[in-house]
Every structure is written in structure tokens, then in C-alpha cells.
Amino acid sequence: MAAATHLNHKVQGHNDSGILENPCLPLFPYSSFRACSVPLPDAASASPLRAKNALRRELRRRRRVLTPRQQRTAAAGLCQRLKTLPELRRARRISLYLPVSGEIDPLPLLPWLYRRGVNVYLPVLRPFSANSLWFVAYRPGTPMIKNRFGIREPAPRFSARRANRLPAWALDTLIVPLVGFDAHANRMGMGGGFYDRTLAFMRHPGPKPTLIGAAHACQQVDRLPVEPWDIALTAIVTDTAVVRPPRR
Numbered sequence: 001m002a003a004a005t006h007l008n009h010k011v012q013g014h015n016d017s018g019i020l021e022n023p024c025l026p027l028f029p030y031s032s033f034r035a036c037s038v039p040l041p042d043a044a045s046a047s048p049l050r051a052k053n054a055l056r057r058e059l060r061r062r063r064r065v066l067t068p069r070q071q072r073t074a075a076a077g078l079c080q081r082l083k084t085l086p087e088l089r090r091a092r093r094i095s096l097y098l099p100v101s102g103e104i105d106p107l108p109l110l111p112w113l114y115r116r117g118v119n120v121y122l123p124v125l126r127p128f129s130a131n132s133l134w135f136v137a138y139r140p141g142t143p144m145i146k147n148r149f150g151i152r153e154p155a156p157r158f159s160a161r162r163a164n165r166l167p168a169w170a171l172d173t174l175i176v177p178l179v180g181f182d183a184h185a186n187r188m189g190m191g192g193g194f195y196d197r198t199l200a201f202m203r204h205p206g207p208k209p210t211l212i213g214a215a216h217a218c219q220q221v222d223r224l225p226v227e228p229w230d231i232a233l234t235a236i237v238t239d240t241a242v243v244r245p246p247r248r
């Protein structure tokens with residue numbers, strides 16, 4: 001694990017992809033694009049928000065173009081690494097996500113989790129509450145619907161029952177989807193602020209779950225912009241490495 005992390009940092013520091021020579025890069029305030037094959041539009045430099053959106057678009061593209069075979073290999077690599085994490089091995093209540101648009105797939109973990117008697121939860125768009133999440137039990141027989149983004153989630157009547165859901169603070173570990181990350185375990189998501197709002201309690205005293213980002217290695221950038229509301233992750237696990245931030 002340590003070796004993998006080390007390797008990851010080395011790769012990041014030693015940019016042999018020619019990116020540094022890319023004349024587009026100085027225009028972009030936040031991140032050098034490792035392995036970025038598409039030059040950024042000049043518009044990306046116009047404002048931090050536009051730059052962030054351009055970065056989000058590029059990173060979403062990177063994961064979307066992966067082939068089904070690459071996705072399967074990546075999912076296996078991810079789950080193999082997740083199983084080694086102490087934060088996962090000791091957890092009794094874990095949230096996963098159902099992957100969309102090229103997200104790395106954590107579902108091969110399910111049989112292992114069920115075998116160990118772990119309670120598994122999925123994020124559900126919380127009704128009557130702007131962009132925040134509930135975590136609802138996901139077990140054989142949980143009725144599912146598609147939410148407004150086309151992501152499958154437990155059905156409203158099932159989620160409405162208190163006994164079927166948990167607040168985020170009561171989970172031991174959340175496996176968090178992401179669009180981009182950096183070596184400091186900063187996260188960029190789909191842009192709705194769902195996880196950041198739901199995890200805002202992490203800034204205050206009290207119980208805190210472990211937050212593990214899951215991503216393809218190609219979603220790493222040198223540096224992400226950090227916004228005041230961003231909640232940093234404990235670690236990020238990819239298909240090829242476990243990335244832990246330097247001690248905070």
C-alpha cells in the first residue's frame with residue numbers, strides 16, 4: 001500500500017507526458033493536466049468558476065471514454081485495494097454508490113460486504129431539501145427507482161421510513177464518488193454540492209465517518225481549487241493506488 005502511494009506521488013512529480021511544455025497550461029490557474037490530450041479552451045482562464053467547470057468537463061470525459069473492459073479491470077483493482085483498508089475492514093455501516101457516466105464501479109465489493117454482515121447504504125437525493133443526501137439501506141429486495149439524474153436509488157416510500165436510513169454521521173465509512181482529486185485528498189464532484197452539504201457536520205465536534213474517495217487513476221490532477229465548503233477525504237483509492245494525503 002505504502003509502495004503504491006509512493007509510486008503515485010512519484011508519477012505525479014515526474015511529469016514526462018510533455019504537459020509542462022503545453023503552452024495552454026499557464027492559462028489555467030488550478031491544475032496541470034497530467035495526461036491531458038485535449039488543449040483547454042482559452043475561455044478556461046476567464047474566471048475561476050469557468051476554469052473549474054472546464055476541468056470538471058475534461059475529467060468527466062476522461063472516465064467516460066474508458067471501454068467496458070477497462071472499466072471491469074479498474075473496478076477489480078479498486079475493490080482489491082479497498083478490501084485492504086483498515087477503515088473498510090472494521091466498518092459495520094458503509095455507503096457505496098451506483099456508478100454512472102464512467103465512474104469507477106465499487107459494486108464488486110458487495111458480496112464481500114454482505115458476507116461480512118456489513119450494512120450497505122446508498123445516497124438518495126433528499127426530498128424537500130436543497131441538494132443534500134440521505135443514506136438508505138441497500139439490500140436484496142430494496143425497491144429502486146431512477147432519480148432526476150438517471151441514477152438508481154432506493155424508492156421514496158422505502159427511503160421515507162426512518163428505520164431504512166441513516167444520517168451520514170452514523171455511517172462508519174463512506175465510499176464517495178468523485179470527478180477529480182489531488183494528492184492532498186481534495187475532491188471535486190459533479191458540481192451539485194450534494195456531498196459537501198451533507199458532510200458539513202464534519203467541521204464540528206462529534207462523530208465523524210471515514211471518507212474514502214473512489215476514482216480512476218486518470219482523475220488525479222496536481223492541484224484542485226479548494227473552496228471554503230469543500231470537505232477533504234481521508235484517502236482516495238484508485239484502480240492502481242491508495243493515495244493518502246500528507247499529515248494535516
Ligand SMILES: Nc1nc2c(c(=O)[nH]1)N(C=O)[C@@H](CNc1ccc(C(=O)N[C@@H](CCC(=O)O)C(=O)O)cc1)CN2
Pocket residue numbers: 097098099100103123124125133148149151177178189190191192193194195
Ligand atoms: N453515482 C453517483 N451517485 C450520486 C452522486 C455521484 O456523483 N455519483 N452524487 C454526488 O453528488 C449525488 C448526485 N449528484 C449529481 C449531481 C449532478 C449530476 C449531473 O449529471 N449533472 C448534470 C446536469 C444534470 C441536470 O441538471 O439535470 C451535468 O452536470 O451535466 C449527477 C449527479 C448522489 N448520487
Ligand SMILES: Nc1ncnc2c1ncn2[C@@H]1O[C@H](COP(=O)(O)OP(=O)(O)OP(=O)(O)O)[C@@H](O)[C@H]1O
Pocket residue numbers: 187188189190191192193194195196197198200227229230
Ligand atoms: N455546505 C454547504 N452549504 C451551502 N452550499 C454549499 C455547501 N457545500 C457546497 N455548496 C454549494 O454547492 C455548489 C457546488 O459545490 P461544488 O462545486 O464544490 O460541488 P461538488 O463537490 O463538485 O459536487 P457533489 O458533492 O454534488 O459531487 C457550490 O456553488 C456551493 O455554493
